[in-house]
Amino acid sequence: MIDTPSSVSVPLKRGRDYAIRYTSLRDLPGILHDVGLRTGKCVVVTDENVGAQYRSPVRTALSSAGWIPHVITVPPGEKSKSADQLQVLYDDILEWGIDRDTPVIALGGGVVGDLAGYAAATLLRGVPVVQCPTSLIAHVDSALGGKTGINHATGKNLIGAFHQPNVVVADLDTLGTLPQREWTSGMAEVIKHAVIADADLFSFIEEHLVDVMTGRRRDLIHKMIPRAAKVKAEIVAEDEKESGRRAILNFGHTFAHAIESVAGYGTFTHGEAVAIGMRAALFLSAQRNTQAIPRENIDYVLRAIPQQHDPSELDWQDVRRAMQSDKKNKGDVVRFVLLDRLGQAYVTGDISDAALRQAWDFATRP
Amino acid sequence: MIDTPSSVSVPLKRGRDYAIRYTSLRDLPGILHDVGLRTGKCVVVTDENVGAQYRSPVRTALSSAGWIPHVITVPPGEKSKSADQLQVLYDDILEWGIDRDTPVIALGGGVVGDLAGYAAATLLRGVPVVQCPTSLIAHVDSALGGKTGINHATGKNLIGAFHQPNVVVADLDTLGTLPQREWTSGMAEVIKHAVIADADLFSFIEEHLVDVMTGRRRDLIHKMIPRAAKVKAEIVAEDEKESGRRAILNFGHTFAHAIESVAGYGTFTHGEAVAIGMRAALFLSAQRNTQAIPRENIDYVLRAIPQQHDPSELDWQDVRRAMQSDKKNKGDVVRFVLLDRLGQAYVTGDISDAALRQAWDFATRP
Structure with a gap:
């Protein structure tokens, strides 16, 4: 396939x-x-x-x-x-x-x-x-x-x-x-591409989870990487300057940027922060669209990315404030990318503080 | 008109x-x-x-x-x-x-x-x-x-x-x-636009030379500036990133950049240097195309831009070397913009050292 x-x-x-x-x-x-x-x-x-x-x-x-x-x-x-x-x-x-x-x-x-x-x-x-x-x-x-x-x-x-x-x-x-921590961090973006735009790639990763997480199976890697790159290439082709669809590449990134900033850059790798952010976005997606989202499958894959630090030790109010100042915001509205279903994403600014808090609690659970 | x-x-x-x-x-x-x-x-x-x-x-x-x-x-x-x-x-x-x-x-x-x-x-x-x-x-x-x-x-x-x-x-x-020296320096670019792409604008400037050089006649200025801007706008529209036709906007500029650099930036204003550079380019154009170029008319207008410094005091070898390092060059070839006729320009890299020297002598004569 x-x-x-x-x-x-x-x-x-x-x-x-x-x-x-x-x-x-x-x-x-x-x-x-x-x-x-x-x-x-x-x-x-x-x-x-x-x-x-x-x-x-x-x-x-x-x-x-x-x-x-x-x-x-x-x-x-x-x-x-x-x-x-x-x-x-x-x-x-x-x-x-x-x-x-x-x-x-x-x-x-x-x-x-x-x-x-x-x-x-x-x-x-x-x-x-x-x-x-x-x-x-x-x-x-x-x-x-x-x-x-x-x-x-x-x-x-x-x-x-x-x-x-x-x-x-x-x-x-x-x-x-490549050092192992850099590899698994990079896997966060591979999984992101699968989740937002390529359900078959997600199945492939799910099926070979241990092997792709270690990066040891050259044959698998040589299939997986071009496929993940293709997702990015196709989205960029549609929207070179990030005015529309390209925004879905920020799945997990509103939380991730806040996590990196609050923890101090370099504490979490970008990929580790994105993995946590994707778990939050996944929670919000499933809350709106319970039937369409295989939440447990996706969360299982996201949790396979090892975390070196415990995100639940970060102060939620600090993270909330940091999200407010993200450069991708339009005016004062914080924008999030959510899933319609596995392989399809959309952008929304309409999320309550209570829902964000619940998502944070879900995402920071081991 | x-x-x-x-x-x-x-x-x-x-x-x-x-x-x-x-x-x-x-x-x-x-x-x-x-x-x-x-x-x-x-x-x-x-x-x-x-x-x-x-x-x-x-x-x-x-x-x-x-x-x-x-x-x-x-x-x-x-x-x-x-x-x-x-x-x-x-x-x-x-x-x-x-x-x-x-x-x-x-x-x-x-x-x-x-x-x-x-x-x-x-x-x-x-x-x-x-x-x-x-x-x-x-x-x-x-x-x-x-x-x-x-x-x-x-x-x-x-x-x-x-x-x-x-x-x-x-x-x-x-x-x-605007101070008078800034005005007359700006006139160099107005004349440039006329000479490379708008013969009617050139006639207008020639007809009202004293008035447009002092900048005092508001009615003339309000006709002249939008017309000169239109030349730039049309050339840019055809070639936004300067790969082709836009290069003709550099008429006079190969010499001008060298003059500014050799004299020390700020000695000649950009416009004063461009006026000298245009005289050199005019000479080269007329040398190739004697019949088509009204050299004396154009030179008369260009000499109406007052010079605060005597360009003939610059060392020709220094100017020649500075032209060689212009960022608009492709490889080692120095590119010049010349006129086919009044209102039409083209780019060439094919000019002998002897011709350049003659052009310099012409351009630096009062």
Whole structure:
């Protein structure tokens, strides 16, 4: 029922379609050529962890094919999504010298993809960017869809731009060395995509729950990831700038952003917070639509994501207030994504405080 | 032959058309309503000079109509197009609190428009921006077309984004207090638009040269500015992201950027440098196409822009080298815009060093 594709297409308007190519990073030069980028200078942005493993083979592959790569390595972790680190990139890249056809290659997880993607969006008012995701969350979410940006003292991702990649080069073997906690956190977004838009993918995950949670079965992973990426690609294609349907990708995220903020960023991983947020959204969905939602099945899968911290220790009033200041709100209405049924979601702003409180209690129960 | 319109339309793809509305700044709230912006918070960015005159009436007009304006005043001059000043805006705006529907109103000349427009492009990945130009160059050029950005130590406008305004509110009475040197510098861009795309506008300028150069005849100005703005609007509509025809707007600019850079920014105004650059481009055009180009007529108009500094004192080799590093180059080829005839321009990269040197000598002759 679920196959192993070598490529997933992201169809955008005005002929700006791009592909997610499932292949080795060694094939990067050939793919750059396929998408019409002419050899010359290119910038590779990576972090210390990913760079230690892949900087050297990527540089060699590029140089052998006639590229002149300039590799920039940033510190790992969310703190690199800062105005200061962005300025370091600007200075380095502009002093080295680029023109409007010089591609920026983002080699790493979500942080590198967002930071390098944003630099590419804004250098010379936009240069090509090639996303090479190396974390699960980047493979199925952050490297796709063109959202780029950095954090601000007042909140995450508050400064950014939409800038679609020319191509995504997805080497699934880069996931082999991912720490377990990063893997299971990434699984939260995979499950999210299944729950909001792909009931068959949900069945697949449910059936292979233990194996996909450990990430050990290469054959399963190579089926699951392109399928999860396809959900994101299709939703983004319909709504590139997040005015409509794309909002359903925020399933679980209203609670999640609040949890991350209240607990202090880095306490819960994004995926752990999203898993809790999805349990809350699931509760609210089932409350409105008892017959249509297989609440116990979905909750069972969501609870398979291990939590390192106990969310019930967070103060509900703090979480409630933090939800109020989410940047996705329109005016004063807090927006939530709920399920109509498994595989179909919608956005609503109409939820009582009492219901939110009940959902929180449900979601923070072990 | 040339009329006085109340509005010029900028037709963009995907229904994002916007209008340049020629009216008083007092009508700003009504226009915000016309373009579908709902009253609530709004940010007004201005500079100390413009702010001293218009901050108070604009704030009053907005407040009276139910808006909650937050006015931010930046220092006047090009040095405000900096990463530091941008960060001041981000901090101020994000701490005050906005959502994705909060408009940023840029009230000022090119610097305010570029800086506030870029902040709007990147805050929450893009909020609405309303351009209210108050300088001639902003009225006919920088407030139109969606180019926004800041400078970098290595060059001007190297960090930026395309972000189209929701509407441009053009109050021509704001030009009444513009210093004479700013006026004549702005005239360079007006003449440029005439020369590259509107032969009738050129005749109009030629006929009224003394009056339009002093800016004193309100009736003429109110005909000339919308007409010059229309040229920009039409070219931008065809080529929003500067991949093709939009490049002709750079007529005179390859030399101009080099002159500004070599002389030190601020020595020549942008318009003065563009006037010299246009003389050089005119020479090259006439050299290729002697019959079609009324070289003496055009040169007479271009020489009507007063120069405060003698460009012949600049070292030609320095200018030549600076042209080589212009960000609009593709690879190593320096691109120039030349005229086919009055009112029609094209881009070429094929010009000999000897011809460039001759053009420079012609352009720097009084």
